[in-house]
Amino acid sequence: MPRSFLVKKYFSNKKPNYSELESQTDKRYAVVPQCFPLDDFHSKEGDSVVPNYPSMLVWATSALPLTFTPVTPSIPSPPGPLDLSSQSSSSSGEEDECRTSDPPSPDPSDRFQCAHCGMTCSSPAALSRHQLTHCTASPQTAITATGTTSTATRAAFHCKHCPKEYNSLGALKMHIRSHTLPCVCTTCGKAFSRPWLLRGHIRTHTGERPFSCPHCNRAFADRSNLRAHLQTHSEVKKYQCGTCSRTFSRMSLLHKHTLSGCCPSA
DNA sequence: CTGGGGACGGGGCCC
DNA sequence: GGGGCCCCGTCCCCA
Numbered sequence: 001m002p003r004s005f006l007v008k009k010y011f012s013n014k015k016p017n018y019s020e021l022e023s024q025t026d027k028r029y030a031v032v033p034q035c036f037p038l039d040d041f042h043s044k045e046g047d048s049v050v051p052n053y054p055s056m057l058v059w060a061t062s063a064l065p066l067t068f069t070p071v072t073p074s075i076p077s078p079p080g081p082l083d084l085s086s087q088s089s090s091s092s093g094e095e096d097e098c099r100t101s102d103p104p105s106p107d108p109s110d111r112f113q114c115a116h117c118g119m120t121c122s123s124p125a126a127l128s129r130h131q132l133t134h135c136t137a138s139p140q141t142a143i144t145a146t147g148t149t150s151t152a153t154r155a156a157f158h159c160k161h162c163p164k165e166y167n168s169l170g171a172l173k174m175h176i177r178s179h180t181l182p183c184v185c186t187t188c189g190k191a192f193s194r195p196w197l198l199r200g201h202i203r204t205h206t207g208e209r210p211f212s213c214p215h216c217n218r219a220f221a222d223r224s225n226l227r228a229h230l231q232t233h234s235e236v237k238k239y240q241c242g243t244c245s246r247t248f249s250r251m252s253l254l255h256k257h258t259l260s261g262c263c264p265s266a
Numbered sequence: 267c268t269g270g271g272g273a274c275g276g277g278g279c280c281c
Numbered sequence: 282g283g284g285g286c287c288c289c290g291t292c293c294c295c296a
Contacts, residue, residue, distance in 0.1 A: 170282055171277090178276075196285065197274070204273070218271095224288075225272065232270065252291070253269065260267070272294080279287080 157172035158165045161179045166172040181191035183198040187205045192198045200222055203209070209219035211226040215233045220226040231237055231249030239254040240247045248254040 168282095173283085174277085193275075194285085196287095200274075220271080222271095222273070223286095224274090224290080225270095227288080229271075249269075250290095256268070268296100270294100270296085272292100274291085274293105276290090277288095279285105281283105281285085 157169055159172060159175055159179070161176075164175060166175060177193040181193055183192040183195050184190070185192070185198060185201055185205075187202070190201060192201060203221035207221075209221045211221070211223050212219040213226060213229055213233070215230070218229065220229060228250055234249070237247035237249045239249070239251050241254060241257055246257065248257060
């Protein structure tokens with residue numbers, strides 16, 4: 001099952017809701033209070049932590065993103081609690097072309113095979129280089145010979161790997177990295193689209209866990225995982241069932257709860 | 267079945 | 282424009 005993240009966020013704002021609700025002193029870290037990276041991040045973030053843990057923040061089910069809010073037809077099936085199955089089926093459509101970053105099989109021979117032409121490469125780096133031959137702005141892009149965008153039509157930069165299009169070259173280049181995967185782990189050969197993804201992956205080899213929980217001193221290699229863990233310390237979890245008012249630390253748990261039949265009407 | 271951790275990816279913002 | 286980083290989110294696996 002590919003890990004697709006093509007579904008757009010339904011928030012109007014980038015900032016998390018809890019930041020908006022709580023109006024923390026530093027909204028960037030409102031949800032990760034007392035997040036003290038153990039090593040390389042302390043100088044950067046150590047003074048940006050928030051003293052108060054937002055334990056009372058609860059999102060009513062109706063307010064959950066991607067959950068019960070009707071979406072426009074142009075948006076593929078939202079990963080709502082009732083749509084998990086359809087989500088997977090829908091993702092087999094247009095997104096299949098975009099899945100070079102997802103290793104469906106741990107077989108290394110698969111990993112080094114170009115999903116576009118089937119060419120087998122000897123290494124991830126070679127595969128990345130090869131895939132660059134496939135990834136260019138499509139002829140439909142509104143780029144003029146001088147490199148400037150044409151004003152005749154709305155700028156549209158198409159990815160040759162998938163149906164996605166962007167209105168800026170930078171955005172397209174960023175997207176293309178998810179196909180070319182230029183950042184390769186020297187330990188295991190796994191390739192990533194961005195350097196920081198590789199760094200996070202390398203922690204799985206080194207065992208480094210820069211993000212520690214202020215409540216239990218448990219440490220995590222991934223900030224997102226710490227964020228999820230912090231929910232476990234909260235009496236009232238962030239995701240609430242609209243029927244039974246149970247709260248959950250993760251939306252996925254709420255999804256499971258809903259699918260298990262607590263909310264047959266939902 | 268539920269809760270939680272691990273690993274990871276994408277979009278977007280900031281510098 | 283590009284890199285770094287953050288947040289959100291997902292999937293998988295295990296206890």
